Structures are given as C-alpha cells and as structure tokens.
Amino acid sequence: MRLLVGTQFLKALPPIGRRRCLGRALSIATKHDRMKVGLFKKKKAVSPEYIDAMPGTPQCGTSRRGTSGARAYAIGDVHGRLDLLRALIDQIMVDRRDRPCERDYIVFLGDLIDRGPDSAGVIDYLLQARAFLPNPIFLMGNHEEMLLHTLERDPTKMRDWLRFGGYECAQSYGVEVGRLALLDPRAAVALVRSAIPAAHIAFIDSFVDSFRFGDYLFVHAGIRPGIPIEQQNTRDLRWIRETFLDSVVEHPLLVVHGHTITDAPDERPNRIGIDTGAYSSGTLTALCIEGSDRKYLRAEM
Numbered sequence: 001m002r003l004l005v006g007t008q009f010l011k012a013l014p015p016i017g018r019r020r021c022l023g024r025a026l027s028i029a030t031k032h033d034r035m036k037v038g039l040f041k042k043k044k045a046v047s048p049e050y051i052d053a054m055p056g057t058p059q060c061g062t063s064r065r066g067t068s069g070a071r072a073y074a075i076g077d078v079h080g081r082l083d084l085l086r087a088l089i090d091q092i093m094v095d096r097r098d099r100p101c102e103r104d105y106i107v108f109l110g111d112l113i114d115r116g117p118d119s120a121g122v123i124d125y126l127l128q129a130r131a132f133l134p135n136p137i138f139l140m141g142n143h144e145e146m147l148l149h150t151l152e153r154d155p156t157k158m159r160d161w162l163r164f165g166g167y168e169c170a171q172s173y174g175v176e177v178g179r180l181a182l183l184d185p186r187a188a189v190a191l192v193r194s195a196i197p198a199a200h201i202a203f204i205d206s207f208v209d210s211f212r213f214g215d216y217l218f219v220h221a222g223i224r225p226g227i228p229i230e231q232q233n234t235r236d237l238r239w240i241r242e243t244f245l246d247s248v249v250e251h252p253l254l255v256v257h258g259h260t261i262t263d264a265p266d267e268r269p270n271r272i273g274i275d276t277g278a279y280s281s282g283t284l285t286a287l288c289i290e291g292s293d294r295k296y297l298r299a300e301m
Helices: 081-096 119-129 141-153 155-172 185-195 196-204 234-239
Strands: 002-005 007-011 015-021 026-027 050-052 070-075 103-108 136-138 210-213 216-218 253-261 269-273 283-290 293-300
Touching: 015 210, 026 283, 070 081, 070 216, 081 119, 081 293, 103 210, 119 136, 119 155, 119 196, 141 185, 141 196, 141 234, 155 185, 216 283, 269 283
Parallel strands: 050 210, 070 103, 103 136, 216 253, 253 269
Antiparallel strands: 002 007, 015 026, 070 283, 210 216, 283 293
8 A cells, every 4th residue: 555645655654543424434544744645556446546635524414625724626537638738727826826725736537638639748748747736636537547458458458449539649649540440459559558658658557546635535437326435446436427427325525526528517416527528628627625615617728
C-alpha cells in the first residue's frame, strides 16, 4: 500500500480505525498536514485505490460539506480537448486568485484521452502542469483502462480500443492510423506503444480510482449501490451506468462522477454528473466545492 498526496507518494502508515454511516464502513488511513489521506493500491477488480482527504463520519441526510479549510475543483471528461482544458484551468486559477483558500485540490475524473483530437497534448500538458497545479488528483477512466489493458495485457483488444476512440488518440501521437487496420493486433500494439512516450504510459498507470473530499466521493463512472466504498469493484468505478444512474439510494457520500454525457450538470440527491461531452459538444465543465457551497465553471469553444 502507498499514499498519494498531490503528485507525491509517501509510505503508508497503519490504519487508525473505521467510521460508520448507514451501517457501512469506510476505511480511513494516516495524517498529512492535519488531513487524512488513504490509498488502497490494487490492480485487481476489488479493493480499488482510494484517497481520503477528510476524517470523520459522512453527514448522511444533511447538507453535504467539503473538507474544512479546503476547496476542490472536479473536472469532467476531457477526451483529448486540450483547448478546453487549458481554458478551464485558466478559469480555475483566476477563481483561486480571487478567492484564496488554505488548501485546493484539482480532481480530474478520468477519460482524459480518446475521441477528441489531442490526447497526446492533454497528457503532456498535465505532466508539466503538475508543477503548478494545487494537489492534482488523477482518476482512472474506462478509456485509460482500455488503453493500458490493450498495450500491456491483451493485444487482441486493439481493434476494440480503436473503435472506442483510440484512432484519434493514436493519431495525436503521430501514428499513421490507416496502417493500424492492416496490421495484426500484436504489430499494431507495437506500433502504438513505440509512438507513446514511456513517461505518458507511466503517468496514466499511476491514476487512482476514487477521492473522498468531506461528504463527497469523486469517481469516474459511479458506485454500486449498497456496497461499502472500500469494497467497490474497480470495474464498477470505471464503467457502471444504469444500476448507479437509476438508483435513488442515499449513498454514504454524495458521488461526483463523469462517464455519462448530459447537456448540463446532472444534480440528483445522491450524485452529481459533470460529463458534458467535451469532445462533441465543445463544453468542458468543472464543479467547485467549498464548505456547503457548490458552483460550476465551464469552458466552451
């Protein structure tokens, strides 16, 4: 097990206990700057990576609050739209300047790549931007999972990934995508892997699965209702749709997610969806949470 604070990995300390809400246990681990941050590092489909930015019991049935003395900006699915990402980061930086806060987080909800025109540019920009972004948290989306799975474990999934938005991603790295359709899967994987810098692959592979901020939980796709957070299946966190979206169950934490496109932020009593389809709509959305307040920022082109 290892800990992540912003972009730095620290040695994990022993667990300090469990807190309860609606009879469900949430795992909490260690201190950093008077905040507790826990990370469960797993590659299997259980016990996903989990970061916790606040101790205490979730306030179920009451007004949801973020971590005391902190603010979080959650950014929806970017999908290769570097232009929108830059514009939205600029807005966030202006907002931070105008409204100083003791501690800020910027949470990327996954699906940074595929579909849009500049996946390579997005990853390269964020690699460099870690030097100036306040406590960035990068969550693994299903598109990042599919890329890593194809390149590292199952070359036969190459054509599935390409149809899933991979053509645009490969092209952004300078791959002649017309050749990919003519190659057998292993040769196609070798061509794509040779085009993507090792630093980009390592960066994507470091993404985590969830981030708790006070009474909020940030994930890519959602959670399975009725299952404790630390027991959530990784596939659900990255892929789930109707079982989560249609549920009226009050989760222990208010879930902020991307993955499912809506025309505008989709606020429900138990979840908030902020994937506004940047690659096709030209709108990238961020949710800002501070105390009991919420507001949206939006970049449009």
